Amino acid sequence: xxxxxxxxxxxxLFSMFLPYLTLRYxxxxxxxxxxxxxxxxxxxxxxxGRAAEMGAKSxxxxxxxxxxxxxxxSGLSILTKVAEEVAIKGGEIVCxxxxxxxxxxxxxxxxxxxxxxxHPEHKPDVRxxxxxxxxxxxxxxxxxxxxxxxANFYVGGWADEALxxxxxxxxxxxxxxxxxxxxYQLPYFVxxxxxxxxxxxxxxxxxxxxxxxxQLGGIIGADLLKYALIVLCILGIIAASIGSNFIVxxxxx
Amino acid sequence: xxxxxxxxxxxLFFTWAIYSYLLYKExxxxxxxxxxxxxxxxxxxFVMAMKTLQGNTLQPILNGELIYAIGLILGIIIxxxxxxxxxxxxxxxxxxxxxTTLGLTISRLPITSIIVPLKSFFLPPNTLDNIVLIAGFxxxxxxxxxxxxxxxxxxxxxxxxxxxxxxxLMVTLGAMFGASLLGRFAMVIERIxxxxxxxxxxx
Amino acid sequence: MDGFSExxxxxxxxxxxxxxxxxxxxxxxxxxxxxxxxxxxxxxxxIPISIADYTKAAYNFVESLPPGSIVLSPNxxxxxxxxxxxxxxxxxxxxxxxKDLKIVAISLYKDGPLLCERVIxxxxxxxxxxxxxxxYVNLGLxxxxxxxxxxxxxxxxxxxxxxxxxxxxxxxxxxxxxxxIKCIEQVDLICSFTSGWGEDWVGLAVIPYGAKYIYSCIxxxxxxxxxxxxxxxxxxxxxGLKGGAExxxxxxxxxxxVKSMDAISTTHALVIIFIVVGNIxxxxxxxKGD
Amino acid sequence: MSSxxxxxxxxxxxxxxxxxIMIGQYYINIPAISTAANYAQIFTTSIAGFMMIFGTFTLxxxxxxxxxxxxxxxxxxxxxTIFLIVSLAxxxxxxxxxxxxxxxxxxxxxxxxxxxxxxxxxxxxxxASWRAFRARNIDATFLLVSGVLAALVNAPFAxxxxxKSILNVGNWVMNVPTMAGLRTTYFGVALGSIYVAxxxxxxxxxxxxxxxxxxx
Numbered sequence: 001x002x003x004x005x006x007x008x009x010x011x012x013l014f015s016m017f018l019p020y021l022t023l024r025y026x027x028x029x030x031x032x033x034x035x036x037x038x039x040x041x042x043x044x045x046x047x048x049g050r051a052a053e054m055g056a057k058s059x060x061x062x063x064x065x066x067x068x069x070x071x072x073x074s075g076l077s078i079l080t081k082v083a084e085e086v087a088i089k090g091g092e093i094v095c096x097x098x099x100x101x102x103x104x105x106x107x108x109x110x111x112x113x114x115x116x117x118x119h120p121e122h123k124p125d126v127r128x129x130x131x132x133x134x135x136x137x138x139x140x141x142x143x144x145x146x147x148x149x150x151a152n153f154y155v156g157g158w159a160d161e162a163l164x165x166x167x168x169x170x171x172x173x174x175x176x177x178x179x180x181x182x183x184y185q186l187p188y189f190v191x192x193x194x195x196x197x198x199x200x201x202x203x204x205x206x207x208x209x210x211x212x213x214x215q216l217g218g219i220i221g222a223d224l225l226k227y228a229l230i231v232l233c234i235l236g237i238i239a240a241s242i243g244s245n246f247i248v249x250x251x252x253x
Numbered sequence: 254x255x256x257x258x259x260x261x262x263x264x265l266f267f268t269w270a271i272y273s274y275l276l277y278k279e280x281x282x283x284x285x286x287x288x289x290x291x292x293x294x295x296x297x298x299f300v301m302a303m304k305t306l307q308g309n310t311l312q313p314i315l316n317g318e319l320i321y322a323i324g325l326i327l328g329i330i331i332x333x334x335x336x337x338x339x340x341x342x343x344x345x346x347x348x349x350x351x352x353t354t355l356g357l358t359i360s361r362l363p364i365t366s367i368i369v370p371l372k373s374f375f376l377p378p379n380t381l382d383n384i385v386l387i388a389g390f391x392x393x394x395x396x397x398x399x400x401x402x403x404x405x406x407x408x409x410x411x412x413x414x415x416x417x418x419x420x421x422l423m424v425t426l427g428a429m430f431g432a433s434l435l436g437r438f439a440m441v442i443e444r445i446x447x448x449x450x451x452x453x454x455x456x
Numbered sequence: 457m458d459g460f461s462e463x464x465x466x467x468x469x470x471x472x473x474x475x476x477x478x479x480x481x482x483x484x485x486x487x488x489x490x491x492x493x494x495x496x497x498x499x500x501x502x503i504p505i506s507i508a509d510y511t512k513a514a515y516n517f518v519e520s521l522p523p524g525s526i527v528l529s530p531n532x533x534x535x536x537x538x539x540x541x542x543x544x545x546x547x548x549x550x551x552x553x554x555k556d557l558k559i560v561a562i563s564l565y566k567d568g569p570l571l572c573e574r575v576i577x578x579x580x581x582x583x584x585x586x587x588x589x590x591x592y593v594n595l596g597l598x599x600x601x602x603x604x605x606x607x608x609x610x611x612x613x614x615x616x617x618x619x620x621x622x623x624x625x626x627x628x629x630x631x632x633x634x635x636x637i638k639c640i641e642q643v644d645l646i647c648s649f650t651s652g653w654g655e656d657w658v659g660l661a662v663i664p665y666g667a668k669y670i671y672s673c674i675x676x677x678x679x680x681x682x683x684x685x686x687x688x689x690x691x692x693x694x695x696g697l698k699g700g701a702e703x704x705x706x707x708x709x710x711x712x713x714v715k716s717m718d719a720i721s722t723t724h725a726l727v728i729i730f731i732v733v734g735n736i737x738x739x740x741x742x743x744k745g746d
Numbered sequence: 747m748s749s750x751x752x753x754x755x756x757x758x759x760x761x762x763x764x765x766x767i768m769i770g771q772y773y774i775n776i777p778a779i780s781t782a783a784n785y786a787q788i789f790t791t792s793i794a795g796f797m798m799i800f801g802t803f804t805l806x807x808x809x810x811x812x813x814x815x816x817x818x819x820x821x822x823x824x825x826x827t828i829f830l831i832v833s834l835a836x837x838x839x840x841x842x843x844x845x846x847x848x849x850x851x852x853x854x855x856x857x858x859x860x861x862x863x864x865x866x867x868x869x870x871x872x873x874a875s876w877r878a879f880r881a882r883n884i885d886a887t888f889l890l891v892s893g894v895l896a897a898l899v900n901a902p903f904a905x906x907x908x909x910k911s912i913l914n915v916g917n918w919v920m921n922v923p924t925m926a927g928l929r930t931t932y933f934g935v936a937l938g939s940i941y942v943a944x945x946x947x948x949x950x951x952x953x954x955x956x957x958x959x960x961x962x
Contacts, residue, residue: 002775008363009773015363015940020948034401036408036415067954070942132287134866138279164870167878183931184676187430190423190889192878198422200934204399222937223400229371229933233390236375247375251368260850264858271862275486275869284823290859292827293851295802296834300843301566301597302798303835308621309598310792316620320785324792331796335803344757346793351954352761353790355943356768357602361659365689366936369663370929373687382922389926397934423888425927428679428920430889431896432695433871436540436675438493438723439697440865442716443539445493447858455497482873489872503902506913535857536864566798567860570843570852599798600791606771607787610780618788624844664772678900682920683928698900717902723872724901728894730875735890738880 007253014228019221026217033220038205040177040195044078045085047151047175052091056150056174058082061140061165063180064098064133065157068105071181074206075156076105078179080113081209082153083124087117091151094143095126098136103128137161141168148172154189155179155202166192179205255453265451268444392418485730492726496718503721505714510685511702514670514692515551518645523556525644526637530657532601532650533674535567538574540674541649543700543713545575548647548672551707553584553591557645558633562595562619564604569596569623589631596623602656609640609661640665648672653680658689672699758949765947806831895919 003009026033051058060082062075079095086093095106103126110124129139141164143149152169154162155178162178162185169176170192178189179202189196197205207215236247256262270286306328313321327346334343374390376383395411396418402408449455529549533541552559561572572594576586586592598604598618607618616638621627628634636642640661647670648657661667668691673681675696684690694703697720701713764786770776771783809824817824838848881887898904899916945951 004773004775005364008368011363011367012359012769012773012940015367015937016359016944019937019941020944035399036401036411134274134863135279135287138274160864160867163867163874163878167870167874170878181935183426184429184433187426187433187889187893188874188878190426191874191880191882191886196885198419199931200397200399200938203938218941220400222934222941223398225937226394226398226933229367230391230394233371233374233387236372237378237387240375241377241379245375248372251372260854264854267855267859268862271859271866275866276483285826286859287863288823288827289830289855290863291805292830293834293856293859295805295827295831296838297570297852297856298566298798299802299831299835300838300848301569302599302795302802303839304623304625304843305597305599306792306795306799308596308625309619310795312620312627321788321792323785324789327789328792328796331793331800332803334800344754345760346796347954348757348760349764349786350790350793350797351946352764353603353768353786354601355761355946356765357606357660357787359765359940359943360769360772361655361663362936362940364663365655365659366932369687369689370932373925373929382918385922386926389923390930393927393930394933397930419885420888421923421927422931423885424892424919424923425679425931427889427892428896428924429676430893431898432678432900433676434724434727434893434897435678435696435698435720435900437865437868437871438720439675439716440536440539440861441489441868442493442697442719442723443542444858444862444865445490445719446497446712446716449494449497454494480876482869482876485873485876486869489869501903503906505902506905534860534864535852536860538857539861539865567856570849573844573849574853574857598791599794600787601794603787603790603794606768607784607791610784610787614784617784618791625842675900678896679920679924679928683925686921686925695900721901721903723868724897725903727872727875728897730872731879731890731894734876734879735881738882 007251015225018225019218022221022224023214023217026220027214029213032211032213033216035204035208035216035219038197038201038208040179040197040201041081041205041208043175043177043195044081045089047177048082048085048091049089050175051149051151052086052089054148054150056091056148058086058091058093058151058153059140059144059149059169059174060093060095060153060155062097062102062106062156063154063158064131064136064161065159066099066101066131067157068102069157070203070206071155071157071179072102072105074179074203075153076109077206077209078153078155079106079109080116082151083110083113083122084117087114087119087122093125094147094149095124096129096136096140096143097126098129098131098133100128100131133159133161137164140165144168144172144174150174152176153178154193155197158182158185158189160185163188163192256451261447261451265448268448272444388417389421393421394418396422488726489723492722493719496722497715500715501718501721503718505698505701505705505717507702507705508695508699510681510690510693510695511699511706512692513685514548514694515703515706517668517670517691518548518551518555518557521555521557521644524558525555526558526560526633526642527552527645527647528637528640528643529559529561529647529649530564530605531561531568531571531648532564532652533568533571534565534651535571537651537674538571540696541651541672541694541700542571542575543697543711543716544672544694544703545571545649545700546578546711547700547703547707547713548670548694549575550579550582550584551703552647553579553586556591558591558636560593560595560633560637560643562608563597564599564601566597566599569594572623589626589633591633593628593631593633594623595619595628596621602660605656605660609665609667611639611641613638615639640667643667645670650674651677653677658684662689670694754952755949758947758952762947765943802831802835892919892924896924 060079062072106126107124114122129136152174158180176193177195178193179197181199239247267286270282274283310324330342330346333339378384392414395414563569608615645668649672651674662669671690671693678695681693701717704710704713767783770779809827812820812824881890895916904912
């Protein structure tokens with residue numbers, strides 16, 4: 001037979017093309033697919049308002065990752081939302097990065113947010129500190145300390161600099177949100193931040209904010225695959241309870 | 254017994270130049286150590302890369318196996334990025350690299366990350382362990398389903414399921430946090446042991 | 457000062473004590489950490505170490521291998537992970553040489569070849585019989601991660617297509633050991649030292665070819681090792697420094713790994729005490745309604 | 747002709763073709779594909795080698811600019827970095843990496859620096875355990891209880907003081923709820939990676955083309 005590992009091949013094809021089909025379907029629809037409530041997005045206006053009342057600043061950092069991947073793109077869409085809130089409620093944002101190549105992207109995202117908030121004339125404060133991990137850590141901790149940042153957003157691709165920076169923000173009593181797909185830095189964020197977007201929840205939050213119809217369509221496609229996994233698991237549990245491994249044989253065909 | 258050769262003492266200087274950043278503040282010794290680290294790392298990186306290219310790409314071509322020339326040409330194209338007019342060519346080699354790496358990764362994901370973990374949940378719910386495992390599967394998977402269900406009541410019930418799923422994730426993250434302590438402290442222990450051995454305070 | 461105000465005053469003083477503790481500079485804590493590590497090296501506590509089942513499984517499988525079996529030992533590890541995987545590396549390789557197995561070492565990250573030679577130097581200083589080209593070969597660096605793995609395991613002679621010269625520049629045709637191994641089919645055991653997930657070897661070698669795989673990882677990857685062991689994707693593994701110490705104990709010659717475990721005890725005890733005290737401080741400062 | 751070569755569709759086609767060959771190697775029973783895939787993987791390792799060299803040139807250029815512009819407080823450090831790279835590279839290539847100077851620099855300078863640099867986080871964890879690891883909400887409470895139990899499993903003193911029971915509880919938490927959560931996250935990661943790969947093969951995801959931004 002020309003096809004080997006058939007069941008795996010079927011799963012691969014479904015995983016590749018089902019989200020693409022739903023993407024095409026929703027691209028033609030007028031309204032957006034409805035996504036469940038994401039608590040982190042509701043907290044942003046409250047955080048920025050609190051910082052504005054205290055006369056403090058908001059701080060946005062995409063982590064130290066060097067590639068513009070899905071995590072950084074989600075982080076940028078969150079920056080646009082924060083900039084919109086700052087334009088409405090007042091206050092200021094400081095954006096610090098370790099990658100010069102990100103700076104134009106950050107400026108664009110911030111200006112888009114300011115314009116949406118009705119203040120296109122605001123100038124975003126974007127700073128490139130250094131590309132060395134621990135020197136970047138020290139730089140950001142200095143900003144948190146000196147410039148009293150009370151609404152901190154750590155959304156992007158993080159590594160070992162996550163703990164020292166978020167702990168410094170916590171020590172200043174700031175409200176903090178974090179988001180990353182790197183499961184090894186999330187435990188530190190859970191302890192130091194008020195809300196943490198875990199793995200896919202972070203990427204979806206970015207898509208919801210940008211109202212990207214295509215990406216949201218793809219997410220609905222992935223949901224259908226997960227429902228399929230749930231059905232398969234229920235059948236598997238029933239099969240295991242009555243002692244047959246019918247499902248297991250299908251999956252290893 | 255105190256270290257007799259100069260090597261360990263150089264290592265001691267660099268170790269505590271790095272730690273001076275913690276115990277004191279950023280200073281010239283730390284920045285000197287940092288730049289030494291960057292320089293030596295790049296030097297080793299370059300030599301290792303040249304050795305593998307010379308041994309495993311160039312050598313076979315000289316021995317007559319000309320198919321390896323394709324790898325050599327694709328590699329040289331990467332270096333063309335510095336020449337402005339033909340900079341676009343370096344994308345072809347990147348495309349070759351990304352296509353192979355991505356294709357290999359996703360070709361094995363259905364078995365390693367979907368079928369095998371899924372089969373591990375096919376358990377009769379007759380023991381506590383099995384019930385907790387099955388509950389973990391359904392609640393965490395529900396947490397990662399983002400489309401809102403049309404039915405209001407079902408969606409409210411799902412909020413509680415998602416809440417339980419998030420707590421399962423917290424236990425997983427906690428275990429990773431607990432295990433990471435073993436890793437973090439092992440590195441510090443090795444540095445302190447090296448320091449004591451060099452100073453002759455430990456065998 | 458009536459009882460009530462006195463009690464309130466004590467409470468205010470207690471809260472300001474906790475506030476001062478909370479806002480304390482971290483530097484004294486760094487000194488405490490250094491002392492907590494140095495102390496057991498001066499006067500060892502010798503706390504008994506219990507051995508994890510995946511470490512026992514790895515040891516017993518190596519014991520069951522007949523002499524002359526071939527072990528493919530890849531590594532994806534930075535030099536900084538020496539404190540974690542170094543002792544496990546020395547202990548496992550020493551066991552392989554004791555059992556007259558043959559080690560083919562290949563590195564997928566730049567520090568690997570030099571670390572392999574560092575392990576061999578330690579073993580030679582312990583009088584282990586290492587004959588280069590006969591029972592040990594260092595194939596040097598092959599970059600590209602999963603592309604390199606997929607290329608070397610491919611039958612009939614993937615390894616000979618991928619690697620033409622070893623780390624010292626000798627052609628592989630001049631090495632007797634390399635004539636005995638052409639691809640994954642001649643490999644009796646894969647013992648991988650990695651700071652990564654180890655998923656590549658499972659997807660590219662264990663599942664397609666049924667290879668036997670020991671996953672020696674860094675501490676933070678312990679949950680991944682527990683997962684692979686319970687799903688029977690690996691036959692055993694070593695979790696960072698603790699795995700190295702356990703393997704040294706099973707080999708019967710405790711060395712640096714076992715010595716360091718006392719310091720693991722003191723540091724872990726310190727962190728747990730600080731977490732508990734920190735949470736108590738939080739309860740007190742929260743009572744102030746902040 | 748040259749403008750035709752510049753279009754990015756060529757790169758996307760190459761990327762998709764290689765992806766299909768890799769998938770074909772595992773799923774389609776045609777020996778020719780397996781051989782083609784094997785050689786494609788070998789060429790990828792060659793490209794990876796050249797990318798390492800490219801990284802070193804970029805670093806040399808970065809430090810040379812600092813040195814030429816005499817950036818205050820930086821230029822002499824950049825000069826030292828350049829000296830190290832060039833000296834190690836020439837000796838490593840001419841005399842071979844098992845030459846005394848190369849091995850000595852690795853053994854006494856690099857390993858010590860690399861380990862010291864990465865061990866800094868151990869100090870941060872110790873300081874943070876004091877101020878940051880607080881059970882401020884239910885999520886953090888579950889995380890800290892599970893984290894402390896996992897730490898007690900790894901630390902020999904726990905069994906010496908609390909006996910075998912603490913080990914059993916810790917191992918149960920590590921083997922049952924943790925595995926349930928960890929394995930279920932694999933599904934999301936796998937589906938996400940497969941979907942991103944498809945978007946890359948059809949040209950919607952071109953972040954990797956960062957090398958030549960003009961042609962995006």
